[in-house]
Structure formats: C-alpha cells, structure tokens
Amino acid sequence: MDAEQEKIxxxxxxxxxxxxxxxxxxxxxxxxETSSTLACxxxxxxxxxxxxxxxxxxxxxxxxxxxxxxxxxxxxPTPFLVKAGGRSYYANCIWDAMGIPAMLKQxxxxxxxCGCCSTAMNLTVTNGSLEQAPGIAHFAIxxxxxxxxxxxx
Amino acid sequence: MLLFWSEEHxxxxxxxxxLRRGEVIPLERCNRLAxxxxxxxxxxxxxxxxxxxxxxxxxxxxxxxxxxxxxxR
Numbered sequence: 001m002d003a004e005q006e007k008i009x010x011x012x013x014x015x016x017x018x019x020x021x022x023x024x025x026x027x028x029x030x031x032x033e034t035s036s037t038l039a040c041x042x043x044x045x046x047x048x049x050x051x052x053x054x055x056x057x058x059x060x061x062x063x064x065x066x067x068x069x070x071x072x073x074x075x076x077p078t079p080f081l082v083k084a085g086g087r088s089y090y091a092n093c094i095w096d097a098m099g100i101p102a103m104l105k106q107x108x109x110x111x112x113x114c115g116c117c118s119t120a121m122n123l124t125v126t127n128g129s130l131e132q133a134p135g136i137a138h139f140a141i142x143x144x145x146x147x148x149x150x151x152x153x
Numbered sequence: 154m155l156l157f158w159s160e161e162h163x164x165x166x167x168x169x170x171x172l173r174r175g176e177v178i179p180l181e182r183c184n185r186l187a188x189x190x191x192x193x194x195x196x197x198x199x200x201x202x203x204x205x206x207x208x209x210x211x212x213x214x215x216x217x218x219x220x221x222x223x224x225x226r
Contacts, residue, residue: 012198019195057195057202072191080156093154094180098187103195115155116162116169123180130184137183138163139154140175143212144225 007051013038014048015057018070023104026087028067028075056147072096072103079115084108094137101125156180176221186215 001009017038021029031049035042046065052058059069067075072091074080080091082100084107091097094112101108110123115138124131141148157163160177167174178186189211193200203211205224212222 015200016196016198023196055202072187094156095154095183095187095190098184099191102188102191105192112156114158114162116157116166119158121156121158125184128184128188130181133180134158135180136157136160136163136177137154137180138157138166138175138177139221140167140172142175142221142223144223 007048010040010044011048011051014045015052018052018058018067019103022070022073022089026089028070028073030066072099079113081111082108083111097123098125098130102128154183176217176219178217182215186211186217189215 014034017034018028021033021037029037031042031045034045038045049058049060049065049067053060057071058067059071060066061068061075069075069092072095074090074092074096076090078090078092080094080097082089082091082097084101084104089100091100091110094110097110097112107126108124110125112121112123113119114121114135121133121135123133123135155166157166157177163174163177166172205226208224209222212218
C-alpha cells in the first residue's frame with residue numbers, strides 16, 4: 001500500500017471513530033483521545049482531521065485543529081439541543097437537529113427557539129416523522145455558498 | 154439554517170441583521186431532507202459524501218428545485 005492509499009484508509013478509520021464516539025458520548029473526540037484509541041500519532045490524527053475538513057466532512061476549530069463540527073453534531077453548545085436515547089447532543093442548525101435522530105435512528109426531542117424572538121420551540125421526531133408543530137426553517141445562504149462560511153451557515 | 158415561528162419572524166430577522174431573505178421550507182419537509190441526508194451511516198468505511206448530482210437529485214425529490222438549491226460544479 002502506498003502512502004496516499006494509507007492516508008485514505010486512515011481517514012476512513014478516523015471518520016468511523018469520530019462518528020462512533022460522538023454518537024455514544026454526545027461530543028466529538030479530541031485529537032488526543034483519537035490518537036490513544038487508534039494507536040497512532042497525534043500528528044497523524046491532526047493531519048487526518050484536516051483532510052476530512054478539506055473534504056467538508058468535519059469542521060475544525062481554528063488554531064487547535066480540534067473538531068468543531070462533525071455534522072450534524074456540534075462540539076460546542078448551540079441553540080439546538082437534541083435529546084435521544086437518554087443522551088443530549090448539540091446540533092449545528094435546524095437541519096442538523098433533525099439529522100441527529102436520523103443518524104441515531106432513534107426518537108428524539110429537539111429543544112430549540114425562534115431565531116428572531118428566542119421563544120422556545122420544541123419539536124419531536126418519532127419513527128423518523130416530525131410531530132405536528134408550528135414553525136418554518138429558513139435557509140439564509142444559497143446552497144452554492146454553504147461552505148463559504150459554514151459556521152455562520 | 155434557523156428555526157422561526159413564521160414568515161413574519163423571518164422577515165424581521167433578515168431586516169434586523171441586514172440580510173437578504175433566503176428560502177423558507179416547512180418543518181415537515183426539512184425533516185424529510187434531514188432523514189434522507191443523514192440516514193447513511195457515516196461510521197461505515199464505504200460511506201462517502203454525495204456527489205453534486207446526487208445531492209441535487211435529493212433536493213429535487215423534495216421539491217427544492219430553484220436556483221437557490223444549485224450546488225457549485
């Protein structure tokens with residue numbers, strides 16, 4: 001196996017670990033945790049995180065290179081709190097909040113609020129379907145520009 | 154992508170932040186988009202991101218066909 005193929009294979013393993021960890025623990029793993037679990041160097045993990053970010057699979061924190069987003073999950077608190085299977089998760093946006101029960105394949109409640117007036121808006125997803133609730137989702141940025149500033153988006 | 158009570162609240166938010174109004178979709182359709190987008194298991198080695206054509210086909214299935222939903226090629 002050549003060096004490029006080794007990187008491709010490592011990225012698959014790292015991606016699998018990141019999502020396995022965040023689905024179990026509620027937060028993405030750190031570089032140190034991933035390095036320890038996968039028995040590879042922190043530099044190799046950091047490089048893999050960066051390649052996954054370049055491929056728009058992860059979003060990294062500036063400076064540290066730690067994971068900020070492993071979509072649909074957020075590593076930091078957001079206005080989209082998802083509760084499923086006895087665990088809590090933060091989502092990056094309303095689309096991602098609904099994506100968490102889809103990924104977990106579990107029922108969930110979403111504790112969110114109106115982006116304008118901050119009034120609480122709680123949603124429930126059961127068997128993949130959204131229970132009737134008032135509200136709409138607003139996509140501010142055209143799809144062609146979603147990754148121009150994914151944190152704002 | 155934010156959640157709002159109503160179109161009126163979207164308009165006020167856009168005005169407050171001096172942003173152009175984007176696209177508004179019903180929550181039920183947003184949930185169907187999320188279910189389709191995030192159901193493939195990202196832990197699996199064979200998982201990959203959708204191609205532009207695949208993503209646009211999914212948007213189209215959900216009636217998201219305007220220029221707003223076109224992805225860069």
